[in-house]
Amino acid sequence: MAVTGDETESAATGDMSAFQLHNPNSSLPQGVVMLDDSQQAPGNVSQKRELRLMKNREAARECRRKKKEYVKCLENRVAVLENQNKTLIEELRALKDIYRHKAE
DNA sequence: TCCAGCGCCCGTCAATAGTC
DNA sequence: GACTATTGACGGGCGCTGGA
Numbered sequence: 755m756a757v758t759g760d761e762t763e764s765a766a767t768g769d770m771s772a773f774q775l776h777n778p779n780s781s782l783p784q785g786v787v788m789l790d791d792s793q794q795a796p797g798n799v800s801q802k803r804e805l806r807l808m809k810n811r812e813a814a815r816e817c818r819r820k821k822k823e824y825v826k827c828l829e830n831r832v833a834v835l836e837n838q839n840k841t842l843i844e845e846l847r848a849l850k851d852i853y854r855h856k857a858e
Numbered sequence: 859t860c861c862a863g864c865g866c867c868c869g870t871c872a873a874t875a876g877t878c
Numbered sequence: 879g880a881c882t883a884t885t886g887a888c889g890g891g892c893g894c895t896g897g898a
Contacts, residue, residue, distance in 0.1 A: 809883085811869060817885055818867080
């Protein structure tokens with residue numbers, strides 16, 4: 755369990771969602787909340803926190819994008835293999851047919 | 859028209875792996 | 879060991895849909 759110095763966040767973040775939806779800083783990306791000077795903790799702790807959250811937010815977005823892409827690739831592969839399987843089954847059936855006729 | 863159920867997307871936290 | 883990137887888990891909002 756790694757606790758990074760500036761973490762009182764579990765309690766602080768309880769439910770950010772409602773706040774994020776009404777973030778008045780419309781020029782910022784969704785979910786980014788600017789703190790005014792009175793809210794700045796000593797030593798730029800909250801700035802560090804904001805930076806970390808922003809990076810993680812983007813990392814999560816990218817991670818989901820890659821995962822979706824990966825799943826799509828797998829689905830494509832499944833489709834291709836299913837087609838190949840069908841073709842091979844057909845081919846096998848035809849060969850069996852030929853063999854049977856020759857044997858008769 | 860209302861509402862429960864569902865799927866999708868998002869932000870955050872925490873754990874873990876990798877790098878220096 | 880500190881720092882960073884990645885990713886699974888969780889909780890929440892939103893839009894859609896089918897049934898009452």
